[in-house]
Amino acid sequence: MAENDRTPSFDSNEAAARLRAAVHAKAANYYAMYSSVLGGIVTDPAFMVLPLDDHMVHRGHSVFDTAILAGGRLYQLDQHLERFLRSAEMARIPLPFPVEKLRQIIIDTAAASGRRDASVRYWLSAGPGGFGLGPAECVGSSFYVIIFVAEFYPESFYSQGLKVVTSSVAIKPPFFARVKSTNYLPNVLVLLEAKDKGADNGVFIDHHGMIAESSNMNVAFVTRGRVFRHPPFDAILSGVTVQRLFQLARHLVESGDLKDIRIGDVPMEEGKAAAEMMLVGSSVKVAPVVEWDGRAIGDGKPGPIARKLLELWREDIRKATDQLVAVPYAGQ
Ligand SMILES: Cc1ncc(COP(=O)(O)O)c(C=O)c1O
Incomplete structure (x- = not known):
């Protein structure tokens, strides 16, 4: 040598x-x-x-x-x-x-x-x-x-919507899905699998065929009867963003855009037949899904509720003083 x-x-x-x-x-x-x-x-x-x-x-x-x-x-x-x-x-x-x-x-x-x-x-x-x-x-x-650096996704996620596929990666058992531990291997693999298939992300399905969550985001729906739907949180991570969206979505119930907000099991068939589907999380904010496993969601275009929820969220991070903590920068 x-x-x-x-x-x-x-x-x-x-x-x-x-x-x-x-x-x-x-x-x-x-x-x-x-x-x-x-x-x-x-x-x-x-x-x-x-x-x-x-x-x-x-x-x-x-x-x-x-x-x-x-x-x-x-x-x-x-x-x-x-x-x-x-x-x-x-x-x-x-x-x-x-x-x-x-x-x-x-x-x-x-x-x-x-x-x-x-x-x-x-x-x-x-x-x-x-x-x-x-x-x-x-x-x-x-x-x-x-x-x-602030995490961000391409503008096209919001203007054109994104594509998802059903994950073949096994979902974490409920206890492990509820702990935000550094064991994110299934979450990484679900994303890689989606990219391999030309999609933007994957959707975990639980052992009963119910919709669970995405890689590092929650998954929400708007039914054709205009009900905002989300799976329960006993076997997925409780998203801070989606919990806030439930509160913000009440404005859309008041305005008549939504009929109701319902948290409960969402079977895969119901999700695929929804008028709107969206991914929700601190990194992605609220991004419309327009295609799942090659099939259009709703009319295949970003829907109005996802857009309105994103607007409400944007307003929230600027104005909701009860949700904001001041940072004491030097020289202030
Ligand atoms: C597995 C998983 N589900 C959902 C979420 C969405 O949570 P939040 O809205 O708090 O970012 C995240 C992100 O933390 C996640 O890692």
């Missing part, structure tokens, strides 16, 4: 230099990170790293959530935190700090990013301490926050 084929070893200074050199162009999308391992916030992407012995890395013993920073305010932070705490409890991960401190760290990291529009993702992990399975060896739970 030639001398320069040897795997190099680095001292700490060289390793730090290498971490800097390894920063790729896309890291420009990462604005600030908090790490409980560091005990503070960094804005240099070279140091937005995790210890390999953190059980989040090698066991997936961790939970996460994502909120939106919109116009300098955190939208529905407390609702997302509530789900995060539920996930933590189900995954049996103790909090490293009181909830109020976790919340303040998220707000402080958003402020340190200097960004007014971004995505905010945070993780709670069993923590570092070894490479075993159980968390007994961990030195303590870890908490990480990243402020990164």
